[in-house]
């Protein structure tokens with residue numbers, strides 16, 4: 001029986017807290033998993049940024065990547081390693097690069113999801129370009145942006161077609177505000193979207209491989225309170241519905257971690273923002289939900305690396321479109337999309353694997369999140385984000401919410 005090592009790379013930017021916790025828990029687990037006659041062990045290391053030969057080999061079996069969406073050198077190194085070294089990466093970099101919010105709206109509208117009515121408008125201003133004037137003179141039609149507002153109803157939302165992090169999002173109440181928001185949008189290509197006004201629940205569902213976790217979200221609260229600690233805010237059936245929505249989106253786009261925001265109005269869940277393929281993983285926003293996410297990282301990394309599951313390099317949308325074309329109610333289609341997702345994420349095999357090889361993870365994580373090491377990870381993240389005089393207060397706040405999680409009967 002040979003001992004083999006799977007090398008896990010963490011491709012990180014400003015992340016501080018989750019990698020520290022992930023590394024500590026992996027060390028504590030000290031896994032030795034029997035796979036096909038071998039004993040598989042794991043080594044975790046942070047990926048460095050440096051010049052690379054396109055033909056150089058890659059030492060990693062799996063990389064968790066949190067840089068691709070803005071740091072091009074790492075993204076291109078990852079693409080090379082997928083193409084030439086059979087590297088498995090969360091998330092597929094081509095899919096992150098190509099599928100911004102706009103694409104996700106279009107695709108999920110086509111699958112029948114009740115996405116609010118959304119329009120794209122040409123930008124207010126442009127970078128100079130010799131072809132600009134002839135192009136616009138010939139083809140750009142004058143339009144009155146306020147007419148779109150009347151059509152979509154007030155209040156509505158103006159936001160960049162490739163948005164993220166609330167950049168450039170404006171809630172628009174009337175014609176004047178719409179003109180102002182459009183003037184201020186500058187060179188950005190914007191969407192105008194009908195508001196899901198009067199919603200009674202706002203839920204963020206985090207998906208990680210086949211794992212999902214729904215959090216009641218309060219968009220009006222300060223950043224550290226937006227993920228609420230409320231429980232029992234929806235039925236089991238609704239939770240299952242949002243699981244299916246999230247896994248459908250994630251498997252459609254080849255995203256292994258992502259989060260999906262949905263608003264409930266009159267009992268219907270409207271997804272509004274689900275192109276977040278490097279989802280917030282910081283304790284400073286997730287607090288009591290942070291241990292769930294760290295455990296989700298551990299499980300999906302270990303499963304994918306141990307089993308040497310093949311990364312899906314291409315996106316195959318056809319099976320989803322085949323279901324979309326059937327004459328079936330949305331809920332039935334959603335179940336069929338989710339079945340494709342469960343097959344792609346190997347949900348059943350994953351659950352069996354976790355039960356067999358990671359049964360002690362809950363206990364190890366529970367103990368770890370009571371240690372000084374865990375508290376120090378929280379403090380380091382808080383120190384990086386908060387002014388010095390608030391570090392103590394917020395470290396204690398997030399720590400106390402993690403301790404509440406440790407004390408909860410249904411962790």
Ligand SMILES: Nc1ncnc2c1ncn2[C@@H]1O[C@H](COP(=O)(O)OP(=O)(O)OP(=O)(O)O)[C@@H](O)[C@H]1O
Nearest residue numbers: 116157163164165166167169193194195196219273
């Ligand atoms: N159609 C809508 N109806 C109601 N509220 C909306 C709508 N679109 C956006 N919002 C509000 O604006 C916020 C920001 O919009 P959105 O989530 O689309 O932007 P984002 O920049 O992708 O945000 P994130 O940081 O969550 O990635 C939402 O959290 C929600 O509160």
Ligand SMILES: [Mg+2]
Nearest residue numbers: 165166261273
């Ligand atoms: Mg959002």
